[in-house]
Amino acid sequence: MTEARTVLVTGGNRGIGLATARLFADLGHRVAVTARDPKSVDDRIMSVSCDQTDSDAVDAAFEDIESNLGAVQVLVANAGITRDQLLLRMSDEEFSAVIDTNLTGSYRMARRATRAMLRARWGRRIFVSSVVGLLGSAGQVNYAASKAGLVGLARSMARELGSRNITSNIVSPGPVETEMFASLTDDQQTTIIEQVPLGRVARPDEIAETIAFLASDSAAYITGAVIPIDGGLGMGH
Ligand code: NDP
Numbered sequence: 001m002t003e004a005r006t007v008l009v010t011g012g013n014r015g016i017g018l019a020t021a022r023l024f025a026d027l028g029h030r031v032a033v034t035a036r037d038p039k040s041v042d043d044r045i046m047s048v049s050c051d052q053t054d055s056d057a058v059d060a061a062f063e064d065i066e067s068n069l070g071a072v073q074v075l076v077a078n079a080g081i082t083r084d085q086l087l088l089r090m091s092d093e094e095f096s097a098v099i100d101t102n103l104t105g106s107y108r109m110a111r112r113a114t115r116a117m118l119r120a121r122w123g124r125r126i127f128v129s130s131v132v133g134l135l136g137s138a139g140q141v142n143y144a145a146s147k148a149g150l151v152g153l154a155r156s157m158a159r160e161l162g163s164r165n166i167t168s169n170i171v172s173p174g175p176v177e178t179e180m181f182a183s184l185t186d187d188q189q190t191t192i193i194e195q196v197p198l199g200r201v202a203r204p205d206e207i208a209e210t211i212a213f214l215a216s217d218s219a220a221y222i223t224g225a226v227i228p229i230d231g232g233l234g235m236g237h
Contacts, residue, residue: 011079015178019204052105071116077106078128102146123166131234158224167223174230197232
């Protein structure tokens with residue numbers, strides 16, 4: 001990507017989001033990140049407080065970014081949570097909280113980014129799904145549903161906004177070395193890694209590289225794609 005863009009990475013105070021924000025900053029872009037607890041992580045990156053389950057907070061965060069960095073041209077919808085539980089024990093709250101953050105939250109951010117992208121007739125949206133969105137995962141009906149939902153969301157936006165030069169793509173990581181993966185027990189981590197043909201977890205920067213590619217001019221003719229970055233874990237879907 002040659003031209004400097006304004007990039008917003010949701011959930012960018014750690015993990016995949018932070019690695020992605022840093023890579024965009026390395027590439028010379030203007031970068032903002034959102035999180036509920038937006039610690040200052042890098043002096044090249046604007047940190048904004050935003051709980052994406054709240055539409056007013058989303059609106060306020062965009063206004064803050066727009067007045068400091070200009071309209072958001074690249075949106076990386078990365079923020080996500082897990083509330084793992086077996087189906088029989090899962091509460092409505094555990095189900096709704098995950099859908100509201102991962103799926104509805106991404107929708108809120110993407111909707112808010114639309115007007116400026118339409119006006120500019122240029123935009124890039126990258127949604128961070130997960131291999132379990134298509135594979136399924138015992139104990140994660142809420143999380144897998146939210147991640148599968150992102151595929152329909154992004155592909156519908158790809159159709160609705162494509163004629164205005166706005167692309168919408170999905171990356172689908174397998175296990176990545178972040179706090180989210182570290183929160184699993186050693187046994188759970190080992191079981192997952194055993195199923196990965198490449199036999200290891202990904203580093204956050206390996207996810208960031210594909211996201212940056214999808215935002216670049218080199219990916220101008222890619223939209224509605226689901227790109228696996230999973231060491232082969234999800235092969236066949
Ligand atoms: P982390 O748990 O390390 O980071 C999650 C980020 O989301 C944090 O910045 C967190 O900040 C933010 N966040 C959570 N809830 C909200 C909210 N309501 N509003 C705004 N921000 C919020 O996760 P990872 O880096 O591991 O994961 C990033 C994405 O990648 C997620 O969508 C995850 O589902 C996906 N993924 C991760 C995999 C893995 O193995 N790690 C595998 C496949 C997909 P704060 O808590 O301060 O709000």
